[in-house]
Amino acid sequence: MIAVGLFVTSCDDFLDERPQSVASAANFYKSDSDIENAVNACYATLQMSQLYRDFMITMTETRSDNVEDQNPGGNAGRDYNIDKFAAGADNAAITSMWQYSYNAIMRCNAVLDNIGVCTNASLKQRYEGEARFLRGLMYFNLVRFYGAVPIVRTQISVSQAIASSRDDVNSVYGFIEEDFKAASALLPKQYPDSDKGRATSGAALGMLAKVYLTQARWSDCVTIIERLLSAEYSGVYKLLPDVADVFKSDNKLNEELMFVVHYSKSIVGEGHGFNQYFGNASFLDVNLRNGYEADDARKGLLEPVVIDKTTTPFVKFYDTFDPTTKNVGYDQAILRYADVLLMYAEALNEIRFDASSSSKALEYLNMVRDRSGATMYLSTDFASQDAFRSAVLLERRLEFPLEMHRWFDLIRTNTAEEAMAKVGMNITKDDYLYPIPKSEMELCPNFYQNPGYSDK
Amino acid sequence: MKLRASYGVSGNFSIGNYDYYASLVADNYVVGTGVGSVAPGLYPSTISTPDLGWEKTKMTNIGLEFGVFNMLRLEVDVYNSNTSDMLLNVPTPYLSGFSTALQNRGKVNNKGVEITLSTHNTFGDFRWSNNFNFALNRNKVVDLGDVNEIVTVNNSVLYFVTRVGEPIGNYYALVTDGIFMNQDEINIANDPNDKRIATVAGAKVGDFKYVDQNGDGVITDDDKAIVGNYAPKFTYGWSTQMGWKWFDLSIATQGVYGNEIANINRRYFDSMEGSINCMTDALDRFISVDNPGNGKTVQANRSATGKNGTISTWHIESGSYFRIRDITFGVTMPKNWMNRIGIDKLRVYFTAYNPFTFTNYSGYNPEVSNNSNPLTPGVDYGTYPVAKSYVFGLNVSF
Numbered sequence: 001m002i003a004v005g006l007f008v009t010s011c012d013d014f015l016d017e018r019p020q021s022v023a024s025a026a027n028f029y030k031s032d033s034d035i036e037n038a039v040n041a042c043y044a045t046l047q048m049s050q051l052y053r054d055f056m057i058t059m060t061e062t063r064s065d066n067v068e069d070q071n072p073g074g075n076a077g078r079d080y081n082i083d084k085f086a087a088g089a090d091n092a093a094i095t096s097m098w099q100y101s102y103n104a105i106m107r108c109n110a111v112l113d114n115i116g117v118c119t120n121a122s123l124k125q126r127y128e129g130e131a132r133f134l135r136g137l138m139y140f141n142l143v144r145f146y147g148a149v150p151i152v153r154t155q156i157s158v159s160q161a162i163a164s165s166r167d168d169v170n171s172v173y174g175f176i177e178e179d180f181k182a183a184s185a186l187l188p189k190q191y192p193d194s195d196k197g198r199a200t201s202g203a204a205l206g207m208l209a210k211v212y213l214t215q216a217r218w219s220d221c222v223t224i225i226e227r228l229l230s231a232e233y234s235g236v237y238k239l240l241p242d243v244a245d246v247f248k249s250d251n252k253l254n255e256e257l258m259f260v261v262h263y264s265k266s267i268v269g270e271g272h273g274f275n276q277y278f279g280n281a282s283f284l285d286v287n288l289r290n291g292y293e294a295d296d297a298r299k300g301l302l303e304p305v306v307i308d309k310t311t312t313p314f315v316k317f318y319d320t321f322d323p324t325t326k327n328v329g330y331d332q333a334i335l336r337y338a339d340v341l342l343m344y345a346e347a348l349n350e351i352r353f354d355a356s357s358s359s360k361a362l363e364y365l366n367m368v369r370d371r372s373g374a375t376m377y378l379s380t381d382f383a384s385q386d387a388f389r390s391a392v393l394l395e396r397r398l399e400f401p402l403e404m405h406r407w408f409d410l411i412r413t414n415t416a417e418e419a420m421a422k423v424g425m426n427i428t429k430d431d432y433l434y435p436i437p438k439s440e441m442e443l444c445p446n447f448y449q450n451p452g453y454s455d456k
Numbered sequence: 457m458k459l460r461a462s463y464g465v466s467g468n469f470s471i472g473n474y475d476y477y478a479s480l481v482a483d484n485y486v487v488g489t490g491v492g493s494v495a496p497g498l499y500p501s502t503i504s505t506p507d508l509g510w511e512k513t514k515m516t517n518i519g520l521e522f523g524v525f526n527m528l529r530l531e532v533d534v535y536n537s538n539t540s541d542m543l544l545n546v547p548t549p550y551l552s553g554f555s556t557a558l559q560n561r562g563k564v565n566n567k568g569v570e571i572t573l574s575t576h577n578t579f580g581d582f583r584w585s586n587n588f589n590f591a592l593n594r595n596k597v598v599d600l601g602d603v604n605e606i607v608t609v610n611n612s613v614l615y616f617v618t619r620v621g622e623p624i625g626n627y628y629a630l631v632t633d634g635i636f637m638n639q640d641e642i643n644i645a646n647d648p649n650d651k652r653i654a655t656v657a658g659a660k661v662g663d664f665k666y667v668d669q670n671g672d673g674v675i676t677d678d679d680k681a682i683v684g685n686y687a688p689k690f691t692y693g694w695s696t697q698m699g700w701k702w703f704d705l706s707i708a709t710q711g712v713y714g715n716e717i718a719n720i721n722r723r724y725f726d727s728m729e730g731s732i733n734c735m736t737d738a739l740d741r742f743i744s745v746d747n748p749g750n751g752k753t754v755q756a757n758r759s760a761t762g763k764n765g766t767i768s769t770w771h772i773e774s775g776s777y778f779r780i781r782d783i784t785f786g787v788t789m790p791k792n793w794m795n796r797i798g799i800d801k802l803r804v805y806f807t808a809y810n811p812f813t814f815t816n817y818s819g820y821n822p823e824v825s826n827n828s829n830p831l832t833p834g835v836d837y838g839t840y841p842v843a844k845s846y847v848f849g850l851n852v853s854f
Binding site: 028034036037038039040041042043044046047072073092095099102103105106107109110149152156157158160162193194195196197198252253262263264266267269270437438439440442444454 | 496
């Protein structure tokens with residue numbers, strides 16, 4: 001009898017055979033290089049059509065006054081409805097943005113949950129920094145699109161997912177702030193050429209500055225940007241003298257680009273096609289196209305180049321098709337130095353309006369204008385803080401068209417109603433947020449819908 | 457006469473190897489200046505479910521066998537089975553990082569009757585045997601764990617609902633209610649105070665009206681209803697063999713009655729958008745107020761308006777059919793003739809496989825691809841047609 005008892009108790013572990021032939025999460029994370037693979041998969045989400053490749057453009061540029069979708073029947077009205085503020089909680093782009101942002105977050109959490117297996121201390125630091133940077137980026141998009149969203153800190157089970165509820169907006173911003181702060185401390189300033197394109201401490205600081213700017217925490221924003229402008233980062237970033245060089249496909253990962261979605265058209269699976277909006281001037285708002293002075297170098301970036309009968313991309317996204325992969329590979333800027341400079345000008349003006357000709361805010365605003373040959377503003381052009389504020393917002397529009405900032409800038413500055421009215425859209429504050437996807441509402445009993453959308 | 461009874465518990469082990477571990481798949485990035493180099497990536501593609509177990513089915517079966525010599529034999533089986541811990545790929549909140557998770561979830565009851573009747577008769581030189589079969593199964597979800605229903609999507613457009621008290625895997629779609637025959641109907645629909653006809657956003661005269669299931673005066677996704685199921689009311693079959701002297705004839709048939717098929721090919725063939733050739737339904741379409749067709753078929757439009765493109769009862773069809781699976785006619789040459797030329801046996805025959813199918817189903821084949829997810833059965837999306845074949849044969853043995 002005793003012998004039988006022993007057998008029964010000893011069976012459990014013995015039978016719990018782990019598969020050796022398939023890579024599974026349970027046996028996978030063992031070494032530094034395993035964690036690096038997990039980190040790379042986090043970056044890979046950026047290239048997804050459901051995130052930066054397409055839907056991000058639809059949800060920030062098409063949503064805004066920059067781009068108009070003219071095809072009601074295309075993709076069953078997916079993009080058209082977003083443009084016309086008619087999209088409901090079952091819209092495919094709105095649903096996918098949520099779904100794949102959380103998929104990216106899960107991938108980041110898989111890195112962070114297993115980071116302990118790393119043996120090389122400096123690599124471990126870097127991997128943790130990269131995962132936290134990308135997780136912060138995903139939550140920053142989520143909170144701006146959907147408002148209060150559940151914070152998922154680790155890999156969770158199905159029942160935990162079902163039981164979750166929406167964390168308030170301040171907690172989400174707090175979490176994003178922690179991630180970017182940690183990333184800025186953990187990440188290197190620069191990489192050797194072979195690893196360029198990965199997240200850096202400067203990119204994390206720039207994103208942190210933008211988080212503060214979005215929350216109207218002006219002095220925090222200024223403090224962070226002054227670090228980027230200080231000797232600590234001297235020689236790392238600069239405004240390229242010619243704005244057209246920033247986007248050239250043979251000048252990728254240049255000193256102005258702080259973080260991009262990186263592609264390579266010559267590598268199978270790492271290139272892409274042209275975005276539907278990046279080649280038709282008629283999609284662009286006339287006020288945007290007419291907003292430039294005649295010899296503003298940025299005006300030319302929005303002119304089409306003919307590649308073939310059906311492909312006429314804007315100069316900004318011009319690239320030729322790789323003969324083998326039949327793909328193009330222009331990168332998508334997420335953060336560039338010009339953005340930091342304009343954020344600086346904006347935050348300084350919000351702290352204190354300076355009407356003098358030695359205004360630092362004016363200096364930084366002009367820095368960006370001057371680079372493209374636009375007439376520099378004089379201090380006498382601005383009668384008030386508000387006038388300067390409007391000038392910065394306009395400058396951001398002219399500097400970053402199709403770079404996925406416009407909608408966020410409009411809602412951040414509470415000017416979306418006014419701007420959208422100019423293109424014939426009457427919207428309300430309810431339209432500032434997208435709805436929580438319908439399928440998620442159905443599965444999570446603790447969720448509530450954003451105001452203005454059907455509760456079901 | 458014989459009476460049988462049995463009770464058993466069995467497990468369904470159609471659980472994949474190591475399904476309970478999260479498996480990893482590749483998703484690469486590219487880093488570095490110039491052409492760059494691949495940064496190989498791997499991420500968990502399924503959520504880890506360490507407690508995954510077998511489905512368990514408890515089945516009670518009572519059978520009756522009744523025979524009259526060798527001439528007639530009747531078998532009747534009645535069963536009642538309860539499956540618990542069903543292995544279902546259940547939608548999970550996206551915030552988990554995944555869209556579905558394989559889970560042991562819920563209970564389902566199946567009960568049914570199976571009847572087989574076979575006869576063997578000889579009348580002089582004439583030999584005749586028959587086999588009739590009939591089966592009926594009723595399937596009902598008893599429990600789904602902590603939820604009352606699971607809604608699943610197939611091909612991004614077709615919804616299914618599995619709901620407690622209903623069978624597994626029901627089509628879940630809008631119910632069409634004729635078409636808007638004139639502008640007055642559109643005006644009534646668009647008047648928020650007049651709920652006689654529910655609003656269909658963007659609909660024009662000649663577009664579908666729908667049943668307003670929740671009565672809120674607007675047709676939305678919430679107006680979906682259970683509109684059918686791939687499980688038939690019953691199935692049946694008949695096969696017969698006849699022989700007379702040198703000749704033999706056999707016929708085998710099968711039939712299915714009372715099921716529905718989600719023929720989502722109709723999104724193309726029957727969309728009236730003219731992107732590809734349409735089915736003859738298009739002849740009955742709405743053309744004008746004075747020439748409204750059969751009142752059920754929408755107007756032709758290069759890009760559908762209203763909700764014409766949304767999956768509705770327009771895309772759900774009856775799947776009942778009766779098929780003659782094969783007919784064989786054979787002649788065996790008399791043995792004494794053949795022996796003279798040194799042949800032991802010679803038979804010439806002709807077989808027709810699948811020569812006739814009687815059905816109202818508009819697709820190629822009412823036996824549609826039954827994809828592996830039990831929650832989304834009965835989708836026809838490019839099902840292969842069944843081949844008819846005719847065979848002449850010669851059997852010679854020496």
